[in-house]
Amino acid sequence: MLWDNEKFKSELRTRRFGHEVVFFEEIDSTNRWLLENEDRFNLIGSTVIANHQKSGRGRRGRHWYDVPGKSLLFSVLLRPDKKNAPLGFLPLMAGVAVAEALCQFCGCSSQRLRLKWPNDILIDNHKVSGILAENTSAVERLCIVIGIGVNLYQGTEELPDENRHPASSLDLLSLAPSSREGLLARILEELEILYDLFRECNIEEMTRRWSFFSTALDSPIAVERSEGIIHGIYKRIGEQGQLVLKNPNGFIQEIYSGEILPEGQYE
Ligand code: BTN
Numbered sequence: 001m002l003w004d005n006e007k008f009k010s011e012l013r014t015r016r017f018g019h020e021v022v023f024f025e026e027i028d029s030t031n032r033w034l035l036e037n038e039d040r041f042n043l044i045g046s047t048v049i050a051n052h053q054k055s056g057r058g059r060r061g062r063h064w065y066d067v068p069g070k071s072l073l074f075s076v077l078l079r080p081d082k083k084n085a086p087l088g089f090l091p092l093m094a095g096v097a098v099a100e101a102l103c104q105f106c107g108c109s110s111q112r113l114r115l116k117w118p119n120d121i122l123i124d125n126h127k128v129s130g131i132l133a134e135n136t137s138a139v140e141r142l143c144i145v146i147g148i149g150v151n152l153y154q155g156t157e158e159l160p161d162e163n164r165h166p167a168s169s170l171d172l173l174s175l176a177p178s179s180r181e182g183l184l185a186r187i188l189e190e191l192e193i194l195y196d197l198f199r200e201c202n203i204e205e206m207t208r209r210w211s212f213f214s215t216a217l218d219s220p221i222a223v224e225r226s227e228g229i230i231h232g233i234y235k236r237i238g239e240q241g242q243l244v245l246k247n248p249n250g251f252i253q254e255i256y257s258g259e260i261l262p263e264g265q266y267e
Helices: 005-011 030-040 089-106 180-199 203-213
Strands: 021-024 047-050 071-078 113-116 120-123 126-135 144-151 220-225 228-237 243-246 252-255
Touching: 005 021, 005 180, 030 047, 030 071, 030 126, 030 144, 047 180, 071 180, 089 113, 089 120, 089 126, 089 144, 089 180, 089 203, 113 203, 144 180, 180 203, 203 228, 220 243, 228 252
Parallel strands: 021 047
Antiparallel strands: 047 071, 071 144, 113 120, 120 126, 126 144, 220 228, 228 243, 243 252
C-alpha cells in the first residue's frame, strides 16, 4: 500500500508534530534511523514512517514483525528538558495517544481497549499495537524516540505467534481505519496534546488520562522482571510513571521496568 503524503498533510491538525516527516519504503528500523539522524530535524514531533521494517525493534530485545504495507510503523522525535522531567510518563502518554486515536478514528469502544503497563495496547485482550521508547546517550541534550507499531490489515496467518497476549490486527477486529494517513495524523494530534501535559509536569492529568484505559485499581497482577516474577495488588501509577503495587506482605513496591503477565500465566 502506498503512502500518500499529501493526504497525510491535509489531515494533520498539529502545531509541530508531523510537520517534518520522512518516509521509507523499507528500512531496518525507524527507531534506529531516527536516533542516528535526530540532528537533521529542527522540530520536535518530527516523524519517520516506514512501509516495512526488516529489523523492527520490540521491547525487551524482541523483534517487531510486520508484513509490508499492512501496519502503521513510525517513530517520533522528542526533546524533553531533562530537569525533573517525569520521563517515565512519555511511553505511557504515547499509549494514551494511540488508544484515543483508535477510539476516535477507528470506532473502537473504550470498554474493548486496555492499556497494559507500560504501553501495550490490547483490544479484546489481543495485542494490536506496541510502543518502544529509546534515547540517545548524548550528555548535552536528551533526545527520546517513541516508536509505535500498529497492526492494521494483517490476516491471522500474517501475525507473529505470541505466547503471551495473542496478536491481532484492527482489520481482524473489524476496526480497520479508512486510511493509515488519517490514523497517523490523529495519533500525532493526541500525542502533541499529551506532550504539552508532560512538559507542564501535569502528573495528575496524565495519570487520569492513562488510568481511564488501564488495569482496574486493586486488581491482583504479576510482573515479570529479570530477577523473577513479582506478585501484588495494583494500587496506582507513581510520579515517574512507575507501577505501584502492594505486595503480599502488605509493603508498597515500586516497579520501573518489567512486563505485566496475562492472567493465568502467574504461577
Ligand atoms: C513492543 O515490543 O511492543 C514494542 C514494538 C515497537 C515497534 C515499533 S514499529 C516502529 C518503531 N521502530 C522500531 O524498530 N520499533 C518501533
